[in-house]
Amino acid sequence: MRVNFTVNGRPQEADDVWEGESLLYVLRERLGLPGSKNACEQGECGSCTVRLDGVPVCSCLVAAGQVEGCEVVTVEGLADYAKQRAEQGGCATGACGTPLDAAKQWEARPSDSQTGEGTELSPIQQAFIDAGAVQCGFCTPGLLVAADEMLERNPTPTDADIREALSGNLCRCTGYEKIMDAVRLAAARQGEAV
Amino acid sequence: MDFLRPASWEEALAAKAEHPTAVPIAGGTDVMVEINFDHRRPEYLLDLNRIGELSEWEVGEESVRLGASVPYTRIMERLRGELPGLALASHTVASPQIRNRGGVGGNLGTASPAGDAHPALLAAGAEVEAESVRGSRLIPIDEFYTGVKRNALAADELIRAVHIKKADGPQQFSKVGTRNAMVIAVCAFGLALHPSSRTVRTGIGSAAPTPVRAKAAEEFLNAALEEGGFWDNGKIITPSVAKQFAELCSAACNPIDDVRGTASYRRHAVGIMARRTLTWTWESYRGTAASTEGVA
């Protein structure tokens, strides 16, 4: 079957999609967006977390056919998404999205958000780097998407808020302390910027 | 495999009537795991995401009509006052990502004894609104679970909503697992005080082939509370009464040994949770009773 939906502001069409296929598979194997990671395929690890119409979900548990007409944001689009949110005064709930014109002008270049190279990072991404919150990096994309969404809802999170918001994301390397540091750092920088 | 995408409830019922083997998928948090792992290859997937009314709820006089797909996140955020037990149970479901997608309809459809919503539904009192092209019916929650991962739905029926009694007193939910998030219950317990009818209801999860109520324990406790005038005098429940209630709750279990825990551990833990949830709810009932008296 064919599935039409929007990914990181760009209309996408996936063809020959098997009916039982997950959104994660479509993103990684059909659209060439391997940022969302496949670690468990059963909703346990959160490494496949994306925003579906603004809501953080495990893309491994969304059937491809269910995203017809929906808006998806993956880690590859996180920097643009955060930038737009900042420009629009905090509104990036998925309702705003990329204007159609901007989306049309947006091409895949070697240095665009497809690879992340050459693009300015989102504040949460920069904070992860600065705090040393990335080791093997497999959990990182899911954590970034989940943490960014929490900071959008709750700009001044307590430690308990952060733990709760990231409770669906497993990390096998860092022991979470550096990840906590990174989210606190991003929140503090966000506060200063206002 | 065929992917059916009805745009309305009527279309969904028609599709289910035409293809009774179709597997409904809403949040996907159960169905997709089975497909990803090749445990299941349904002939048809029936996507319910386009039917907006399934994600809505109405608060009525006596009960809340909760759409089958209302995500757990919404229940936690918006229905804590009306459905405190279910809101607590919802908060223990997996992770934020899963709670954003999953709803009570899925828990009921899967009918796993470990589903987190079941003990809360049993304790509060609920009816499942099932519908097919043949018509609609309300199935009492006590009759809904018929076996391990089996329920009372006919092949052409879909769950539209659950009608849950609004809380008329304190409710609690307790769950045993190895960590706080992303955990399938080793066992779980729900308890609701119903001061208006002077009864207590319970629900046990993951400790029998189906979710069950501890009926003998309820009867014992109802009689003991009545006899001692507890509902009126608001006294602390006698430890021996709480102990016997806990023992009867343990006795209501019919658990198995599995990777998550042994049968005897489950029986023991259910007793502990029964005593604790009784104490918590009773303390809060006494608190409100005392403050009402104070005002009067």
Ligand code: FES
């Ligand atoms: S791959 Fe989706 S939650 Fe682990």
Ligand code: FES
């Ligand atoms: S950095 Fe390796 S899993 Fe988190």
